[in-house]
Amino acid sequence: MSAPAEIRVRVTEAEAVTPAIKRLKLVPVTSNALPDFSGGAHTVVHYTDGPRHVRNPYSLMGSPFDSSAYQISVLRVPDSRGGSALIHDSVNEGTEITITSPINLFPIDRRARRHILIAGGIGITPFMAMTAQLDREGADFQLHYAMRCRDTGAYWKVLQGLYGHRVHTYFDDSNQTLPLTRLLDGQPLGTHLYVCGPAGMIDWVLKTARHAGWPDENVHYERFAAPPPGNTFAVELAKSKRTIEVGPRESVLEAIEAAGIEPQFLCRGGACGQCETAVVCADGTLQHNDHYLSDDEKASGKKMMICVSRFEGARLVLDL
Amino acid sequence: MGLMFKDETYRGDFTFYNSPEAIRHFPFPFHEDKYMYAVNIEPHAPGPKGSAYEFPIDVDEHYVADMKDRAIVLAEDPLRCQSLPHMITAEWDLVELLMTSMSEAYPEHFTLTRNGDAWHWINRPLGIDDEFTFGDTSTLRYPPMEYITRQCQGDFCLLDQRDGDLWMDSGMVTSQADWSLDFDIGMSFxxxxxxxxxxxxxxxxxxxxxxxxxxxxxxxVRRLNWTMTINPRLDTSPENYHKWGTDRTTVTPENVGDKVHLRVELQALWRLPRSNAIVFSIRGYLIKMREVATIPKWSRRLHRVLKTLPPELAAYKGLTRYQQMTIDWLAKHDDGAPTTPGVWPE
Amino acid sequence: MTEPMLSRPRYPGLSADPHAKLNLIVCEGEGAGAVLDLAAKAPDGFFSRAAILFCATGASGSTYQTKLESLQPANFWVLPSIATAMFRLKGVLATATMGTRLYAAGTEPFIGSVLQEALAVGIDFKSVFTEHRGSAKRRIQCVHCKGLTEDVTASPFTCAHCGLTLFVRDHYSRRLGAFQGVCVDAEVPGEVPPVEELYP
Known part of the structure; x- marks a missing residue:
């Protein structure tokens, strides 16, 4: 197993869709076509500008039926570790960046009789590709999209133009709230619900769905955690016999990659489980920040997801 | 130069055999003198010219006969090809993968012309020339998976990915080693x-x-699996076990060389782009013991593998009744000399 | 051919979904006992949101019927056979909506039939709560003729359709609601091992 395949692409359009959202159109540098993908897929953008560095996942939001270019949207996150700011500041038309081959951790469940898509803010991006695909496949779908206001919300006019009454918008500044409880009531058996948006919104949707008697099997979500900052700590790598320092604004995975080791990863957000690493010894506290390991696994202290989780204490040895 | 497709049978008079080129083409599975079940997954990367790994989808001299045998099986038992309704996107993904791969690797036999969704497919060995609309099932004479897998050697399963698991929700399975698609469809990994x-x-x-x-x-990616089959029979399905099961009692010391076949499955898997499903292809290759013996390294090694095979595996693979006779026959082709590592002939 | 039972469904037992808008409880014979046990731990008001569909097979059918009725479910149906119970279930599911929680308790073939109806309307099998009660008898699909033989308690047995002698393989298909039966004397016709009463 190895890290995902990388593709060199050039930015051919860089548009400020809203003050905080930058849309990038990416075309391959050496071939005519990018790999086809499925609605819900993401790519990991890898870009370095001097000492500044970003390796973040972004949903592919173009049509899965257009392999000539990919489109992603980058939200500038004010207090982030600087990755999104770096893209906003220095990635422009003509810039070359590296992306991974598409990975789908948020696939459409095609058994569904009906698909209800719920987006909050920048969480709209995977649904851009999903709606294109559901529409073409003739599926029964509806999109419910909540935004702060008309100016900062992205793509809602485009979506309304494409899918008409199947798109429902809700603007906070007009005191419009997504009528989730009503929406969940009376749907036919076999309806599936998908949610992508801020963590608080995902929690709200999952909880409301459960309280409406929806089985977990019918509710899907995409939740990537950003690697949280913390204190500097050292990691001993048992197999490579090296010790690596993890800085306050980098993840274990990033620190290891910077040292020239390429562990397996897919999502870099604590969701997919691919970077699961065995803990050989932890004299201190593992700070689990992922959504993958079970509570029991986290408590056991035997595994950690190195893309988002950290450590505080005297000594950490990983099986790498 | 194109392939010469042989007129041969996998039932009745069993005229199947391998030419010397086909023997060297055979994906011999044992890289050492013993065998134990292992994940053994490796990238499905192009292999040496003339090997079964040269192209992503391998077409060989048995192509036309394989497709003829598949058509016979389907005529007798249409349940060998089934697909749950939610797999239609994956079916079209498979059409694209197989047509693209076959026409790129064997342009003298297969041609694909694409103009948007208007596709034109020519399959010369089977005499097929069809124009259809990609994505529109009504424009093909069979559902998409059935259409293309009636034209491609090996069994195919489409695995849907949901809830951190893979689900066998679609398949064309006519040459399997003792498992039933009709029974297993819908199951998790x-x-x-x-x-x-x-x-x-x-x-x-x-x-x-x-x-x-x-x-x-x-x-x-790909991996190999293997078993043994009496007579060159592709359809060793459980459905017809009561018809072919007696084959296993017909082995005698005199006929081992012609009757006992090593059956290797080249299992290759691809991620499909628009459905996010996985295609799991199981391409079976047959070789007679007499043909194995033309490659001294292979007969030495197969003899040693069979001698040391754990009894549970021998029972699962259904070898028990004729294992010893086969070992005895191969012993005459094993001089005890050491074998070199790897699967390739010396 | 001996193998473990990894394809066999697990029946972890009934537990109450406190949030379901409709608790659709389908039980057969001894399975009623599982529903009564569920009643002992279910939250208040649970049965006012419940419909019980009882297939009254076996000697104790009428006793269970009275006890189930005393739970005062919003709907209570008693049906005389698996076939009639499934017909009623199909009708109820046709108009049911999300927020319905399905429960199935009884013999394995009965649970298998309920799961088949669930599958047909898009309910994932993992969201159905199940409990195995009563006989261990099995429904077997003959892999050769595809015929289903009900109430199999021994292996080998004779296929009710094609007459082949089949041994019961521990391989279970949820889609068919059945175990697999494979010809036991395919290699040497007539060589049949003694019958064992394995699933009483």
């Missing part, structure tokens, strides 16, 4: 592997599943 002995205990399926869930577009 571990459910359909339930009858395999020993491997669950050592966690093989946990590791394999995790690996497959992370499979990426454009990075196919």
């Amino acid at each position: 571990k459910e359909w592997h339930a009858p395999v002995p020993l491997a669950h205990e050592v966690g093989i399926f946990d590791r394999a599943l995790k690996f497959l869930l992370a499979m990426q577009i454009g990075r196919p």
Whole structure:
């Protein structure tokens, strides 16, 4: 197993869709076509500008039926570790960046009789590709999209133009709230619900769905955690016999990659489980920040997801 | 130069045999003198010219006969090809993968012309020339998976990926080693592997599943599996077990060389782009013991593998009745000399 | 051919979904006992949101019927056979909506039939709560003729359709609601091992 395949692409359009959202159109540098993908897929953008560095996942939001270019949207996150700011500041038309081959951790469940898509803010991006695909496949779908206001919300006019009454918008500044409880009531058996948006919104949707008697099997979500900052700590790598320092604004995975080791990863957000690493010894506290390991696994202290989780204490040895 | 397709049978008079080129083409599975079940997954990368790994989808001298045998099986038992309704996107993905791959590797035999969704497919060995609309099932004479797998050697399963698992929701399975698509369709990865002995205990399926869930577009993988078959019979299905089961009692010391076949499955897996499903292809190759013996390294090694095979595996593979006779026959082709590592002939 | 039972469904037992808008409880014979046990731990008001569909097979059918009725479910149907119970279930599911929680208790073939109806309307099998009660008898699909033989308690047995002698393989298909039966004397016709009463 190895890290995902990388593709060199050039930015051919860089548009400020809203003050905080930058849309990038990416075309391959050496071939005519990018790999086809499925609605819900993401790519990991890898870009370095001097000492500044970003390796973040972004949903592919173009049509899965257009392999000539990919489109992603980058939200500038004010207090982030600087990755999104770096893209906003220095990635422009003509810039070359590296992306991974598409990975789908948020696939459409095609058994569904009906698909209800719920987006909050920048969480709209995977649904851009999903709606294109559901529409073409003739599926029964509806999109419910909540935004702060008309100016900062992205793509809602485009979506309304494409899918008409199947798109429902809700603007906070007009005191419009997504009528989730009503929406969940009376749907036919076999309806599936998908949610992508801020963590608080995902929690709200999952909880409301459960309280409406929806089985977990019918509710899907995409939740990537950003690697949280913390204190500097050292990691001993048992197999490579090296010790690596993890800085306050980098993840274990990033620190290891910077040292020239390429562990397996897919999502870099604590969701997919691919970077699961065995803990050989932890004299201190593992700070689990992922959504993958079970509570029991986290408590056991035997595994950690190195893309988002950290450590505080005297000594950490990983099986790498 | 194009392939010469042979007129031969996998039933009745069993006229199947391998030419010397086909013997060297055979994907011999044993890289050392013993065998134990292992994940053994590797990238499905192009292999040496003339080998079964040269192209992503291998077409060989048995192509026309294989397709003829498949048509016979389907005429007798249409349930060998089934697809749950939600797999239609994956079916079209498979059409694209197979047509693209076959026409690129064997342009003298297959031609694909694409103009948007208007596709034109020519299959010269089978005399097919069809224009159709990609994505529109009504423009093909069969559903998409059935259409293309009636024209491609090997069995095919389409695995849907949901809830951190893989589901066998679609398949064309006419030349299987003792498993039933009709029974297994809809099962999860571990459910359909339930009858395999020993491997669950050592966690093989946990590791394999995790690996497959992370499979990426454009990075196919493969592994080999093997068993033995009496007579060159492709359809060793459980459905017809009561018809072919007696074959296993017809082996005598005199006929081992012609009757006993090593059957190797080249299992290749691809991530499909628009459905996010995985295609699991199981291409079976047959070789007679007499043909194995033309490659001294292979007969030495097969003799040693069969001698040391764990009894549970021998029983699962159905070898018990004729294992010893085959070992005795191969012993005459094993001088005890050491074998070189790897699968290739010396 | 001996193998472990990894394809066999697990029946972890009934537990109450406190949030379901409709608790659709389908039980057969001894399965009623599982529903009565569920009643002992279910939250208040649970049965006012419940419909019980009882297939009154077996000697104790009428006793269970009275006890189930005393739970005062919003709907209570008693049906005389698996076939009639499934017909009623199909009708109820046709108009049911999300927020319905399905429960199935009884013999394995009965649970298998309920799961088949669930599958047909898009309910994932993992969201159905199940409990195995009563006989261990099995429904077997003959892999050769595809015929289903009900109430199999021994292996080998004779296929009710094609007459082949089949041994019961521990391989279970949820889609068919059945175990697999494979010809036991395919290699040497007539060589049949003694019958064992394995699933009483």
